[in-house]
Amino acid sequence: MTFDPIALTREPEFRLNSAPKHHPDDATLVSYASGGLSAGAQLLLQCHLACCEHCRERVTEAEAIGGGLLEHLPQAKMNTSVDDIFAKLDLLDSDPISQAEEIPVKRPDWLPEWAEPVAKWLETDQNWQRLAPGISQIKFEQPEFAKDKAVRLLKISPGTCMPSHGHNGSELTLILSGSYCDETGRLCAGDVADLDPDIKHQPIADRDQDCICLIVTDAPLKFEGWIPKLMQPFFGL
Amino acid sequence: MEKVQSASQNWNQALTEVGENRDREQFAALYQHFAPRVKTYLLRFGLSDAQAEELAQEALLQVWRKAEQYHASKAAASTWIFCIARNLFIDQQRSGRGKLEQSTDSYHEHEGLLNHQEQASEDDNSWQSSQKHIEDALKELPLMQAQLVYKSYYQGKSHSEIAADLEIPIGSVKSGLRLAFKKLRLSLAADSFAGGETL
Ligand SMILES: [Zn+2]
Numbered sequence: 001m002t003f004d005p006i007a008l009t010r011e012p013e014f015r016l017n018s019a020p021k022h023h024p025d026d027a028t029l030v031s032y033a034s035g036g037l038s039a040g041a042q043l044l045l046q047c048h049l050a051c052c053e054h055c056r057e058r059v060t061e062a063e064a065i066g067g068g069l070l071e072h073l074p075q076a077k078m079n080t081s082v083d084d085i086f087a088k089l090d091l092l093d094s095d096p097i098s099q100a101e102e103i104p105v106k107r108p109d110w111l112p113e114w115a116e117p118v119a120k121w122l123e124t125d126q127n128w129q130r131l132a133p134g135i136s137q138i139k140f141e142q143p144e145f146a147k148d149k150a151v152r153l154l155k156i157s158p159g160t161c162m163p164s165h166g167h168n169g170s171e172l173t174l175i176l177s178g179s180y181c182d183e184t185g186r187l188c189a190g191d192v193a194d195l196d197p198d199i200k201h202q203p204i205a206d207r208d209q210d211c212i213c214l215i216v217t218d219a220p221l222k223f224e225g226w227i228p229k230l231m232q233p234f235f236g237l
Numbered sequence: 238m239e240k241v242q243s244a245s246q247n248w249n250q251a252l253t254e255v256g257e258n259r260d261r262e263q264f265a266a267l268y269q270h271f272a273p274r275v276k277t278y279l280l281r282f283g284l285s286d287a288q289a290e291e292l293a294q295e296a297l298l299q300v301w302r303k304a305e306q307y308h309a310s311k312a313a314a315s316t317w318i319f320c321i322a323r324n325l326f327i328d329q330q331r332s333g334r335g336k337l338e339q340s341t342d343s344y345h346e347h348e349g350l351l352n353h354q355e356q357a358s359e360d361d362n363s364w365q366s367s368q369k370h371i372e373d374a375l376k377e378l379p380l381m382q383a384q385l386v387y388k389s390y391y392q393g394k395s396h397s398e399i400a401a402d403l404e405i406p407i408g409s410v411k412s413g414l415r416l417a418f419k420k421l422r423l424s425l426a427a428d429s430f431a432g433g434e435t436l
Pocket of ligand 1 (some may be wrong): 056
């Protein structure tokens with residue numbers, strides 16, 4: 001099955017040297033298709049989908065379920081008649097689509113092409129903020145991400161070992177560059193860690209280069225993501 | 238041998254003709270079939286009647302405008318229109334227009350709606366049979382899984398929101414959705430609207 005029924009929000013497709021091996025949970029792909037993801041999680045999935053054919057196919061299937069369900073909804077009363085709509089169509093046809101051109105954003109060197117959607121959220125001259133030895137972050141605090149607990153980029157120096165931790169809320173990690181190893185295996189550029197809350201793991205960044213990842217925590221109310229918890233001993237966050 | 242086309246394939250063809258020939262008659266048919274359903278879809282998300290009406294109109298106008306980009310070999314018309322409505326809703330929420338009441342009603346309160354089509358017009362009998370698979374598959378899901386599908390697709394809720402709603406752990410939301418997806422995918426594979434391979 002091919003992808004992209006509509007060219008509305010999808011990104012172009014990229015082929016990585018080795019296709020991603022770690023994918024989001026099916027439940028997460030379903031939520032992407034049903035429109036239930038927070039803005040941060042949607043951004044992360046958009047990047048992964050741009051480089052993962054496997055998940056694009058899954059999303060296409062989940063969207064087909066949405067189409068099937070749409071067919072089964074009862075009909076609400078439309079107050080707009082077909083004639084009204086044709087009048088609007090005439091207006092539209094006489095007025096060629098004025099598309100708001102997106103201003104091209106500069107993509108930093110460390111950001112791969114398939115993760116272009118991330119660039120839009122980086123402020124100009126945004127600097128990495130040091131959190132702990134070998135760990136720094138860029139936090140996205142735009143109002144669009146209000147529904148996310150936290151959306152951030154994390155840069156981990158080669159060989160840095162993160163403390164072992166579990167997750168209380170749902171948390172997604174996308175590797176943008178470099179790689180790390182944990183109990184689930186080796187995660188490389190394009191891979192997504194979508195761990196169930198009860199799974200404990202201890203990531204160790206590989207030694208050859210910085211590992212940069214996008215981490216989205218969707219944990220409103222009582223839930224806490226692993227990053228704040230992880231940093232508590234250092235900063236009392 | 239003459240092939241009988243399913244209603245779903247008829248909609249695919251109608252949309253294709255709108256794209257290729259700007260066929261207004263076909264568009265009127267699409268509008269009458271899909272606009273009232275898109276509006277219901279948007280109402281379920283908690284939009285007011287006026288907001289849902291406006292957005293459903295906008296969705297169908299986008300159908301007209303973007304129909305050239307539609308390929309029946311890639312998706313059913315209903316899926317394509319679902320994606321347009323979903324994206325419009327997401328954009329509207331992000332842009333902060335239209336605040337909505339979070340709906341907390343649940344699947345079984347609407348279960349009946351899946352079974353009867355009160356205002357069904359005559360064209361509906363045909364598509365009902367072709368879409369039987371997903372309807373049956375949904376009814377065969379255990380109540381909790383149907384609930385998760387309902388809250389995901391008809392309320393656009395995230396895993397943690399659903400977990401809070403139903404007072405179950407996020408892990409259970411995910412595993413339940415996973416199982417439901419597995420079953421619904423199978424029913425899709427057996428159905429015609431997953432793609433146009435049969436065309
Ligand atoms: Zn994938």
